[in-house]
Amino acid sequence: MIETLVGGITLSSILSLMAIGITLLYRTTKVPNFAHASFVTTGIFAAFTLHLFNQPIYLGLLLGFLLSGLEALLLFYLVLEPLRRRKSSIFILMMATLTYDIFLFGLINIYADYLQYTYKATARNIYLAGADFKVLGVQGITVVSVITLVACLFALHIFLNKTVFGTALRAVMENDSLALASGINVSAMLAISWFIAGGLAGVAGALLPLHIMCSPSTGMILIAAMFAASILGGLEQLYGAPVGGFILGLAETLLVTGLSSVLGPWVMTYSGMIPYIALILGLIFCPRGLISIRVRGA
Secondary structure, three states, X not given: OHHHHHHHHHHHHHHHHHHHHHHHHHHHHOXXXXXXXXXXXXXXXXXXXXXHOOXXXXXXXXXXXXXXXXXXXXXHHHHHHHHHHOOOOHHHHHXXXXXXXXXXXXXXXXHHHHHHHHHOOOOOOEOOXXXXXXXXXEXXXXXXXXXXXXXXXXXXXXHHHHOHHHHHHHHHHHOHHHHHHOOOOHHHHHHHHHHHHHHHHHHXXXXXXXOOOEOOOHHHHHHHHHHHHHHHHOOOOHHHHHHHHHHHHHHHHHXXXXXXXXXXXXXXXXOOHHHHHHXXXXXXXXXXXXXXXXXXXX
């Protein structure tokens, strides 16, 4: 049971990092970003590449942040910003992120094939737990994932509340038209938010293969869980994303383990349904997040 709980905390921390990026982008642009899936997968391959060349595996956090952040910047400047200037609808912007995600998915598969054929690497079945360290018998990923989540939340809070750029970004979140009239470079602020969100997805991805088996399609498989965690926490509540992440992560881990002990191991096969169920229920009963339940009940 303790091992299951520890695994749940690890998954929840990683999922929370993914959800923060989803929520941040929704707060700034109102765009559901489907390319988040490939940003996560980029982080996975950043960690795997470092491991392949015998480099410290946790350097993948920095490499994943930079690479995925750069991918997000390219998406914003090359695709979304031109569409935004043409006053394209949110639906068009959302479909643009999906198209970009498919494009990145193709590039990631090409890179996986390159690693597999050139270096004989298992680039389609990535599991790096054997390269991790242990703390008092606990896998290092558990400690690092929690510390990374807390550090990222703290850094984001300081950035948004204690810096000039952060204050400008919050102004854009509240009212981009008023922010523009006040002399704020809205485009630059949106670009910063995309870089941060993409970077956080890359960090989460770099942690993932230390906890579960990963492949080029892992990001796509987890996209429903990312959105479910973000919606449960509240798409308008940036700091609610970790709440949604922990609720979903612990529910998926503990619920499936509990049911499998009662009904049999066949239940594990259907564990992937939980994020979809949570997403549907969240959209039906609390589309504004769990805070909306508290407000209605007040």
